[in-house]
Amino acid sequence: MPGSLEPLDVGVHIPYHFRCPISLELMRDPVTVRTGQTYDRASIESWVATGNTTCPVTRAPLTDFTLIPNHTLRRLIQEWCVANRSFGVERIPTPKQPAEPVLVRTLLSQASSESTPMQSRLSALRRLRGLARDSDKNRSVISAHNAREVLLSIVFSSTDFDDSSELKHESLAIVSMFPLSEAECAFIASDPVRVAFVVSLLFHSSIDVRVNSAALIEIVVAGTRSPELRAQICNADEIYAGIIGIFNCPLSYPRALKVGIKALFALCLVKQHRYKAVEAGAVEALIDRLADFEKCDAERALATVELLCRIPSGCDAFAGHALTVPLLVKIILKISDRATEYAAGALLSLCSASEQCQREAVAAGVLIQLLLLVQSDCTERAKRKAQMLLKLLRDSWPEDSIANSDDFACSDVVPF
Numbered sequence: 061m062p063g064s065l066e067p068l069d070v071g072v073h074i075p076y077h078f079r080c081p082i083s084l085e086l087m088r089d090p091v092t093v094r095t096g097q098t099y100d101r102a103s104i105e106s107w108v109a110t111g112n113t114t115c116p117v118t119r120a121p122l123t124d125f126t127l128i129p130n131h132t133l134r135r136l137i138q139e140w141c142v143a144n145r146s147f148g149v150e151r152i153p154t155p156k157q158p159a160e161p162v163l164v165r166t167l168l169s170q171a172s173s174e175s176t177p178m179q180s181r182l183s184a185l186r187r188l189r190g191l192a193r194d195s196d197k198n199r200s201v202i203s204a205h206n207a208r209e210v211l212l213s214i215v216f217s218s219t220d221f222d223d224s225s226e227l228k229h230e231s232l233a234i235v236s237m238f239p240l241s242e243a244e245c246a247f248i249a250s251d252p253v254r255v256a257f258v259v260s261l262l263f264h265s266s267i268d269v270r271v272n273s274a275a276l277i278e279i280v281v282a283g284t285r286s287p288e289l290r291a292q293i294c295n296a297d298e299i300y301a302g303i304i305g306i307f308n309c310p311l312s313y314p315r316a317l318k319v320g321i322k323a324l325f326a327l328c329l330v331k332q333h334r335y336k337a338v339e340a341g342a343v344e345a346l347i348d349r350l351a352d353f354e355k356c357d358a359e360r361a362l363a364t365v366e367l368l369c370r371i372p373s374g375c376d377a378f379a380g381h382a383l384t385v386p387l388l389v390k391i392i393l394k395i396s397d398r399a400t401e402y403a404a405g406a407l408l409s410l411c412s413a414s415e416q417c418q419r420e421a422v423a424a425g426v427l428i429q430l431l432l433l434v435q436s437d438c439t440e441r442a443k444r445k446a447q448m449l450l451k452l453l454r455d456s457w458p459e460d461s462i463a464n465s466d467d468f469a470c471s472d473v474v475p476f
Contacts, residue, residue, distance in 0.1 A: 072147040078137050081117050082107060089155040090134050091127035095120045098130050101155070105197075129157060159191040159198040164205050171231075172210045178227065185214075185230035192237050203238055211235040212244060216254050229269050232261070236275035245283035248276075255296050262302025267309055271316050274306050278323035281330075294333040300340035303327065307345040311352060321357050325364045335373050342368060343377040347384055358395050362402035369409035378406070379414045389424040392433055400433060401442035408449045418453055426453070 080087045080100035089101040095115040099107075104127065107116055114121055134154070141151040170176050170184035188207070191198045214231040248254045258280075261273035277299070284290050293299070303323045309316035324342060328334050346365055353361050365388075368374030378384045388410075391403040407426070410417040426449075433446040 072144050072149060075140070077133075078140065086152070087133070087137060088152045090130040090137070092130050093122060093127065094124045095122070098133060101127060129155075156194045158195065159201045161201060161205065164188070164191070164202050164207070168205055168207055168210050172214065182226055182230060185227065185234065189230060189234050192234055199237060202234075208235060208238055208240060208244060212247065216248075216257070229266070229272075232272045232276060233268065236272045236279065240279050240283050242283060242285060245280045246286070246289065248280050249284045249286075249289040249293050252292070252296070255293055259296050259299045259302055262299070262305065267313055267316065270302075270306055271309070271313075271319050274303055274323045275319045277303070278319065278326045281323075281326040287330075290330050291332060294327050294330040294336070300324075300327065300336045300342065304337070304340050304342055304345045307349050317349065317352060318354070318357050321353065321360050321364065325360045325367075328364050328367045331371075334368055334371050338368060338371070338373045338377050343374065343381060343384075347378075347381050347387065350387060355395060355399075359398045359402065362391065362395075362399050362406065366402045366405040366409070369406045372413075375409055375413045379410055379417050385410065385417055385420040386424045389421055389426045389429055392426075392429040393436065393438070397438045397442065401439050401445065404430075404433065404442055404445040404449060408445050408452070411449060411452055422453060 074086055078086055080090075080103045081097065082099055082103035085100070087098075087100040090098050091101045091104065092098045093104065093115060095118050097115055097117045099116070104116075108122070108125055134152075138151055138154070141149050145151070167184040167188045171181050171188065173181070176184075188202065192202055211231040211234050215228050215235065217228070248258065258273050258276055261269050262277075264270050264273070277293070281290055281293055284293070303320060306316050306320035306323075309320075311317075324337065328337055328342075342364070346361055346368075350358065350361055365378065369378055385407070388403045388407050392400050394400075407417075407421060411421055430446045430450050434443055434450070436443075
């Protein structure tokens, strides 16, 4: 019944009016709809997103979907959380308010108006950046108001491309948070001067500017369908050196490593320019930082290693690094199925080209790893690569090895 208290496992009672009528859980961000009913923001937004057009409690039609924050109720809930802290109840944080369309339009108008004072334009962009950083929903609202076109026009506003402009750097920071359309990617990729400007920012004194420019490069390369335009970007002077330089950013700035490997992988998908990545020091950077990547980024890094191992200069460079083979052997079956597949593929390329790599792989214990891989639930591609590698290394196993047993065969190897 309304006004009653319901028991929780933690031994504390949540007042009925603190619970969301939809989820029946403690509200974290109470908002009121036009019917006067209050719900938790996440619950009512989910209700509306699934196509419902009525108030869940009153069943009255909702012709206006404006959600008004109920600050009074939220403060009461926070006070109740503090009062019941001894029961293990944590205080709910004050929620950040979502971007309102009217506010977004105003900020974009201020930022794009050349008649507006520079500091006002900067202030508008910084506020937009904060909103975009807060949530996916905010980014969706901002994107719906033609923000990308406005921001790109600011980034590439002048012909001299003065890279000291704070206005451009703030716009770059925001636009790097959004996917670009194919036309927007072509707007940048088709103009060598624009590409050169973005590449020049890879060497800026600010880590933020360098990382944001790398993020934009990755977005443009990944979003450009034309092979000619992609090759044109990858052929830009110093682009690989700039991207690989980001790998040297301190671990206290984790976004740098994440953005750097995404950009390098996107560039290395263009085969004819992979040798430039090797010349710029990609091999040393990848091996030296491999242990610092998170799971998804480690997969991307290993995929990049495999791509570079497919060209002679890359294969030679990886073979010449003392840690390459031991690291790849160690990674098998350790990070993920994808990581295992890429590591096995890289080892296959290296061992196919170098007897020294074969000996290093055997010494690192690759036999057991590959046999376990063949019997695992890993991808079929990974298993095929493992079988091919086992067959390649058959003559390198010790004489008492299981691999030299007549019971072992790789007759079902399927070529690439």
